[in-house]
Amino acid sequence: MDLLKDADIDPAPLAGKRVAILGYGNQGRAQALNLHDSGIDVVVGLRGGSGSANEAQAAGLQVDLIENAVRSADVVMMLAPDEIHAALYREIEPHLREGAALGFSHGLSVRFGLLRARPDLDVYLIAPKGPGTALRSLYTEGKGMIALWAVEQDATGHAREIALAYGRAIGCARAGLIASSFAEEAEADLFNEQAVVWGGVPELLIAGFDTLVAGGVSPEVAYLECVGELHLIAELIEARGIAGMREVISNTAELGAFLGGKRIVDASVRRRMAEVLAEVREGRFAEELSQEEASGYSRLESARAQARETKLEETYRKLSGEDQ
Ligand SMILES: NC(=O)c1ccc[n+]([C@@H]2O[C@H](COP(=O)([O-])OP(=O)(O)OC[C@H]3O[C@@H](n4cnc5c(N)ncnc54)[C@H](OP(=O)(O)O)[C@@H]3O)[C@@H](O)[C@H]2O)c1
DSSP states (O other): OOEEOGGGSOOGGGTTOEEEEEOOSHHHHHHHHHHHHTTOEEEEEEOTTOTTHHHHHHTTOEEEEHHHHHHTOSEEEEOSOGGGHHHHHHHHGGGSOTTOEEEESSSHHHHTTSOOOOTTSEEEEEEESSOHHHHHHHHHTTOOOOEEEEEEEOSSSOHHHHHHHHHHHTTGGGTOEEEOOHHHHHHHHHHHHHHSTTTHHHHHHHHHHHHHHHTTOOHHHHHHHHTTTHHHHHHHHHHHHHHHHHHHSOHHHHHHHHHHHHHHSOHHHHHHHHHHHHHHHHTHHHHHHHHHHHTTSHHHHHHHHHHHTSHHHHHHHHHHTTTO
């Protein structure tokens, strides 16, 4: 694996260039501020009446309407939600400079053909592997967040060097940039969201909590056992790997994990994981996301409301003091 660090990357391809960041949300805010602090000429492009404009200006950033920001930029970074990319690209295409670079932090919209970039544009990916809040805090601590990089379209012959210089300027090359592709990044990310960290793990916690409560255990004890310990194992895995984590827990916990883990995550779970990956690759999730946006996010809103009404959430509020 080629892990590129600051010392391997020439920052010059971004010198004297202007970067337009479209969107000032989770990633937009972090990337705009990191670029600014790295000495890059940044403009944040927002729609008229955007509630984020004041915040970006107060942080010392230049803000303009999307159209003006795009017209003035050599590099344009799409940091609005993925399901908006198709419409946003249609809006900005007439204003993109000939030979400009168009960047993404997730491969979904390009991988699943929601947009097709003009042939004169460079198209690259810098996908930090974590949320924007952490991307920003790591940068201010002098550290960085690992990121995947890729080039989908190299119209000018300089796409690679612009992508890498961009990854360096937002601080990711302090930790390392790993070569990937839009397809690999999008498919792996969407798979993980559904099947592992963001989909599978919370459902496992909820199922464990419900099982203990149904078995007569108090909700508080069930919560502390099934949910409250998650950060401890996450920290241990980050610091030591999975095998190293097992070596530092008690023999009791280690034997329990050995006997129980594979019984719960059995062959049927792995089969459904393979189904999820196949569906992601067929573009079924990308279609669901577009439909969700078209419906005004109705399914997501009702899921959020339902999730807040569970016994588990009530217990969380009690234990965290949120209810007092
Ligand atoms: N969330 C993460 O930390 C994370 C991590 C890795 C990669 N990514 C990728 O980064 C990209 C941005 O994700 P995000 O989570 O940062 O997005 P986000 O927080 O939801 O983005 C919000 C921003 O997008 C703007 N926006 C929303 N709809 C728009 C529209 N129709 N036209 C123009 N601007 C619009 C909003 O403008 P207003 O201010 O006007 O509302 C706001 O500034 C995505 O490709 C995502 O997959 C995100």
